[in-house]
Amino acid sequence: MQRNTVVLLESNVAVLEQVKQALEGCKDFQLLYAGDDGDEGMKEILRLKPDLVIVSMFLKGTDGCGVIRTVKKTWVDAKIIVTGPAKDTIIERAITDGAAYYLVKPFSVETALERAREILKDKPAISKESSMLRRNPITTDEKISEIFISIGIPPHIKGYGYLREGIKLTINKPYIINSVTKELYPTIARTFSTTPSKVERAIRHAIEVAWNRGRIDAINAIFGARIYLGSEKPTNSEFIALVADKLILENMV
Numbered sequence: 001m002q003r004n005t006v007v008l009l010e011s012n013v014a015v016l017e018q019v020k021q022a023l024e025g026c027k028d029f030q031l032l033y034a035g036d037d038g039d040e041g042m043k044e045i046l047r048l049k050p051d052l053v054i055v056s057m058f059l060k061g062t063d064g065c066g067v068i069r070t071v072k073k074t075w076v077d078a079k080i081i082v083t084g085p086a087k088d089t090i091i092e093r094a095i096t097d098g099a100a101y102y103l104v105k106p107f108s109v110e111t112a113l114e115r116a117r118e119i120l121k122d123k124p125a126i127s128k129e130s131s132m133l134r135r136n137p138i139t140t141d142e143k144i145s146e147i148f149i150s151i152g153i154p155p156h157i158k159g160y161g162y163l164r165e166g167i168k169l170t171i172n173k174p175y176i177i178n179s180v181t182k183e184l185y186p187t188i189a190r191t192f193s194t195t196p197s198k199v200e201r202a203i204r205h206a207i208e209v210a211w212n213r214g215r216i217d218a219i220n221a222i223f224g225a226r227i228y229l230g231s232e233k234p235t236n237s238e239f240i241a242l243v244a245d246k247l248i249l250e251n252m253v
Helices: 013-024 038-048 064-074 088-097 109-121 140-151 158-172 174-192 196-212 216-223 236-249
Strands: 004-009 029-035 052-056 080-084 101-104
Touching: 004 013, 004 038, 004 109, 013 029, 013 109, 029 038, 038 052, 038 064, 052 064, 052 109, 064 080, 064 088, 080 088, 080 109, 088 101, 088 140, 101 109, 140 158, 140 236, 158 174, 158 196, 158 236, 174 196, 174 236, 196 236
Parallel strands: 004 029, 004 052, 052 080, 080 101
Antiparallel strands: none
């Protein structure tokens, strides 16, 4: 089995040790470097070019966002998970700077490993010939996250993950949007070990959060038309279908 290489940057000693031990105990991960200093960490990331970087927002020296920006300037393909507090401004900043995912602290190690595997699933095979070429770093997950951040759906709420999964399912199986209660919600629920009713409520809440923030212009700009005005908002299935159709039409998948 090919192991995914990881660099871990974390200022909290207990969290650093916990995640470090978990990675070292996994057959599918190889920890190349672990530390608590952003400046030293950036050097190791660019030297080692790991498959994945897990970086805390708060570090000695350069902070998490500083690490992301510096790394992305010279290595656009870097896949980075950021960990930090559940604060909207910090989350948006990290995603905007190029993080593939934001993991809210405190988190379980199992969740961290699960998110790492999800992000690495989208890693393309790079041939010797194509390795010298710059590719578009935006994966389906990253594009969905970009849309969510733009319209105001924060990553730390449950509906964020449920919506993302629903959109990906609809991209792969467009017919599933016609069977939301019988197939879509139950499928998402199984993935996240929850119930279909909780999935439905969490997705509805996520959409309401976006619309309550009043970003109607941003929403209409994303979908290319004034499809919503004022307090109007789509149903769960309408929103999922809109985003899925947009990504399909843009050949993002």
